[in-house]
Amino acid sequence: MSKHLTVSQVLDWRPDTLTAQATDWDRQANELRSRLEVQSRAVDDSHDTWKRTSGDAMRARFAQINEKALKTVGALEKGRDAANTASQNFTTAILLVRSTKMSAEGKGLRVMPEGTCEIKEETKQLIYSTVNGDAERYSTAISALQVDADSHTSYVKYALSLAADADNQAVTTINAAFADLPTVESFGNGSPTVKPEPKKPPENGTPEENRKYWDALTPEEKAQMISTQPAAIGSLDGIPVDARDQANRNLIQIEKDRIQTALDSGDPSKMVNPKTGQWESPDTLTKKLADLKAVEQAVKPEDGKPPRKLMLLDMQSGTQGRAAIAVGDPDTADHISVTTPGLGTNLRESLGSMVGEADTLKTESERQLRAAGSDDTVSTIAWIGYDPPQKTYSDLDIANVMLQGRAEEAAPSLAKFYEGLDTASTQNDPHITALGHSYGSVTQSLALQEGGHAVDDAVFYGSPGLGGHALTTTPPWVEGTPIGPLNDKVHSAEDLGLQDHHVYEMTEKGDPVANLNRFGQSPNALPWVTHLSTDEITVDGQTYTGASGHAEYPRTDNTTQHLHRSGYNLAAIVAGLPDNATNPQHR
Template sequence: MNLGDIDRWDIGALDALEETLTTRIAVLADVENELAAIESLPGWTGDASAAARNASGLTRADVNHDAVGIGAVRALTQQTRVAVAHLQSQLGGLRETATANSMLITEAGGVLDAAFAVPPTDPSARAVREKIRADLHDSAHALIMQAVDIDADAAQVLARAGDGTLVGDGAVDLASSLTTGAGQGELSAPFPPRDATASQVDAYWDALPEEQRAQMISEHPQLIGNLDGIPASARSEANISQIAGDRERLEQEATALRAKLDDNTFGGFFSDDDAALGHVQNKLADLESIERSLKDNPGALLTVYDMTSHERGLAAIAVGNPDSADHVTVTTPGLGTNIGDSLESMVREAKNINGEMMDQLELAGRSDETVANVAWIGYQPPELGGVSWWDSISGAGDVASDEIAKDGGASLASYFHGLDAASTNPDPNISAFGHSYGSLTTSEALQHGGSEVVDNAVFYGSPGLNAVGTSEMGMDYEDVWVMDAEGDYVTSLGRLGPFSPFEAGPYNNNYQEISTAPGTTPDGIARDGVDDHSGYPRLGSNGELRTSGYNLAVIGIGRPDLVMK
């Protein structure tokens, strides 16, 4: 199967087959009506009547058996026609993109770049072309794989229809037989390729027709909801669909654990049941916070959701749609952050930054551009304290280690790539904001591939970055900024330089340091400063973002020339 086969797929023939099958169904309907008329003739009794009715019943069984096969083949024909039309439309779009960039897609899915005969002298221009070529390659191969899957499904259904092995259990009339057959004639939605990149996942999703996308969301929400490269809107739909089931499961676990503790003379002293109950209660609080955040922010998207993998839940909520936004920011928090206690305030802060970015775009005459702001708690930041004495001890050790940051950074880097891959914009402006221990996590994300798609980064309240300079993150000096508020006790660690627990701090003159002090910004608004660790993205006493929040907003729209230094 190759792209040429997709071109040669005859939708007209599928239309004709569907019309023929519909005609056949009409004939069967006439036969059923005639049989029903024979069986209901009033006053006809005796041996002839019994024989006729017996023959009618046998014929009706044959009709229903035929209808099961016809229903399956017609459903297959309908879905194949839609799927093939989608593939051909997608292929046409890929070829238009290839032609516009002087590239050629081969039937096998390869991409030839005419410009490579005379390579661009500008490395960035070459990188752009290579990304276009790679995306075309991934998309072409996703179309081929989808075509292979359609062909395999069709062959299986047709073989079963031909050898009579389709099951008609429970079908008692023509309508139920057709419905039973249709259920056995559906195309199955394929799974994404194993170990796929975000770009390959995006290509896989684009190759699916709407019906199969809906099937994947409905049947495999745990996979789709957290798969980087799937559009944020689809991820959110999948994630939200799991909340009710998770709440029921957690409430049942809590009831069972309470019963065990009540029956134990020593409570949970000699077991882990009390700690387990605490973790379950924390996750129930997490669910409440997620639902309040979504309710208070209509249109917000739940782009990360996991209530099974860790002691606390994982979540990320986007204000605005990252799929279509021109500018996307992702804020990663640090020490002591969890969904139950922190998500709602983080979403409010994201909403405030969102509004400021829109205001600044309007002042710049760019009100047609759109923004999205993500509050990302997609990892488990260190916590001092917890549901047991051991949590407190281990938490104290966690905050002095970079292991959590490295693990979280890998997830965050993948999330960045997913935003870029799923965006309908060819090159969205993505900004990474890291606060406190989250600055270290963000730095690790950039060092592990996130810098390939992130355009700007801001670190504030940072204890250190494990990077002496921006180049170690793969970022240019002019695209990275740091902020340090007067009175922020955490940044004292970041100023220890080589003595910092995280090897290198951002406050070493190797990063652009911008203001957190009170002042009047270029838009004429007097803004408060910051004098603690948590106030950077919050509103000041006058209801406006502080200088630090303003700086985040203008960097988020790609206007660093407007920052307060």
């Protein structure tokens, strides 16, 4: 379910256009080199006719220009070689996709745009006719053909993956060829020119629009935007994670200085949020400083730990600081997860532990992948990109946990974040899993209902519901009756933009929230949701204990120092190994 390469897109590629571009760059390089050689001979001959200081100055000036011009020649030649290589790789990719497609079609299969191979209806009818309607023989034949379909799906998707690699390599090598071109100003000719400001990002752009904007900037313009407009770039879904990370790290000190200056002034007029125009109390500003300190600590490199990427930092949109941190590189990972938390979560008190849980989840997911013989990589993201209701009574914020308002406000941003991961990925079809705990599962559900198609799997745990038409707790006498489901907004995986059997839920023993039915029915009461056991289990000699209560799902057991069964399940779904969670004894 990716917005990346499809079968028809690859088959429509024109490698000859790359070959033509390579030829043109070669022509330009040869012409420029020839002209430089002519000028070099003329300058060398000037030693006898133009002497003294002025002649020496002319020759020194030419040497400078010649050196820069030769860099341009080198860039053109590198571009030529990169384009020729890309043309060859594209040709190979086209042949591979075409051959796997034809092979599947020869088996009576229909090849879908993203590479999935399905049995044609007419093929089913032909088989039914061939076996004279015998149900057992028909079932056997269809089962055998489905095995073929699954095999051909893997072949076509592998071919698409290689095509995506060729595409990414072409972009990388061609950009690299021209990355160090000397600027016009560096030649020192004519009057100094004023550098124009880089074009600003699209307002409320989609991840794809954001990516097109970013790719159109020169390396110099990108560096300028990261330096001068970090808030705009750091929150731009769809662009490379390294750019977002660098911009957001730049933003930390800027925001610390802004908030500290407001506090030091003691002037209420300087405590106005520059984005919302709302006055912020000294207590709110102090908490936001603590939020920033927590972010700084969470993104610090640690020996033996995967890198942390600061994908979001926003101290102005809400009453709380907002951030998202990835453990590992989501742009290159085969599997990506995004965890959305609930009641009481904030940066200063929760971010550190959430990032630690993300690190443990990544480790366990990759352990299960290695046990399955896969070298796939995983990136896990802690997303606190909204204002979860807080456990505070003085401002009555805790009352918001009984309302959908905060979740509804956050859903569009979270949905765009999901889509941005898909757009920024260098993988053709990254496997993305949405995870949501408690009130965060309501936010997650509403985000999935926004209509995106980036997410492949969803796990709701400790969930009070997936969204209701009316906000009400279902009375016990209504549960299990035809009246109960009437409040549900979500009636199938399709309502969440997912395929059947790709929606999961977990309910620990003694978790009262998971049975509230506050926002529609809790997912543990929905028959179309796959229910994952949280009972203790031993796999590969390792015991994953059961837990109890509302908060332990992703945490480590203090006695065994390993994840609970619920954490093992999360890792299995994130790794794309659902059988490990639904049927762990199969191993």
